[in-house]
Every structure is written in structure tokens, then in C-alpha cells.
Amino acid sequence: MKISASAASVIIAFIPFVLFFNKIFFLKKIPKLTALFAVALSILGVYLVIGGDLSSGGSLLGYLYMLGAAISFSIYLIITKPLFDTYSDVTVSFYQSLFGCLAFIPFLGFEKVNWSQLNPEISIHFIFLAVFCSGIATYFYMFALNNLGVTISAVFMNLIPVVTFIASYFWYEEIPSTTQLLGAAIVIISVSIVTLSEKSKEINN
Secondary structure, three states: OOEOHHHHHHHHOOHHHHHHHHHHHHHOOOOOHHHHHHHHHHHHHHHHHOOOOOOOOEOHHHHHHHHHHHHHHHHHHHHHHHHHHOOOHHHHHHHHHHHHHHHHHHHHHHOOOOHHHOOHHHHHHHHHHHHHHHHHHHHHHHHHHHHHOHHHHHHHHHHHHHHHHHHHHHHOOOOOOHHHHHHHHHHHHHHHHHHHHHHHHHHHO
């Protein structure tokens, strides 16, 4: 394990923050201080939701991988947004998924697959991943990116740990701690602040 899941969650929570710097660099847009504060608040919220535990360590290479993923995804959001001026949400989702799959083909030779372990349970997980996560969820995110904008779409990703522990409560009957509940409230408040801030900026423009 190059990095813990908890540490990875916090680094991914930095995507909106990295996005602001990329918008300054690529688009010459200066973010509002309110939005910066809200994003920083959401990172704190995510840290609390995962239990405030980053003690499991991890290698420097693992942290660099996750940092690279955060930077890459923020750039991806910026370069994807203009596509909606010409193409529909479905078209963008389809071609991104198609070329994404093709890009993985050269790396198949480095993977060792034990097909004997393929059973109905794994097949169901695979179908769920393909249909709901890679298909429907991707389209919904494209729709959100088109209609809500880059910043709001990015900040909403920090709700993922919140939704996860809520689902765990109903699915696995896991009782969230007070710290996790506080973190969830902070994330929800921060997302609301960014959303209202961006919407008010659109009205003023």
C-alpha cells in the first residue's frame, strides 16, 4: 500500500483548491475569498468525516501519485467545460469514455488476471461499476459540469465521504461518531457557501 485510503480522501478533497490555482494560471480568473474559505472548510470537513486519522502512513510516491491525480482532474474539468458549447452532455460522456477505454488497452499487458476467480458476485460488482459508476454517474457529472460550472461541480465531490458514511449507516448499520457528524455538517455548509457564492456571481454578471 503506497498510501492509505484516508490520506487519499483528504488529498482528493484538495481538488477544488487546486482548481482555483489552475483557473488563475490558465483562465486568468481570480476566485473570491469566500469560495477559497469554503473550500478550505470542506477539506477540514472531509478530514473529520474520515475520522481525523492519517496515521497509517504511506510512501512519498503514493502521495505524489494522488497529488498528480488531483492536479490532472482539475485541469480535466477546465478543458472539458468549453466542450459543452459545441457538444451535448451525452456526446462528451460517450467520447470521453470511449477514448478512455482505448487508452487503457496498451496497459493490459502489464496486468495479470486470474479468470478462475471470476464468480457471479464479482460479475455483479463489475456490471454495477460499468453501468452505474462509469456510465450513469459519468453522464450525471457531465450534466452538472455543464449546468453548474467547474467550481461547484468540483466542490460537490467533497460530499462523497459524507454520502459514504450515511450509506454505511443504512447498509452496514455503522454508527457515525460525533466527529464524523461534525465533519459532514462542515462539508455541507462549505458546499452551500460555494454554491451560493457562484450563483450570486452569475447574477451580478
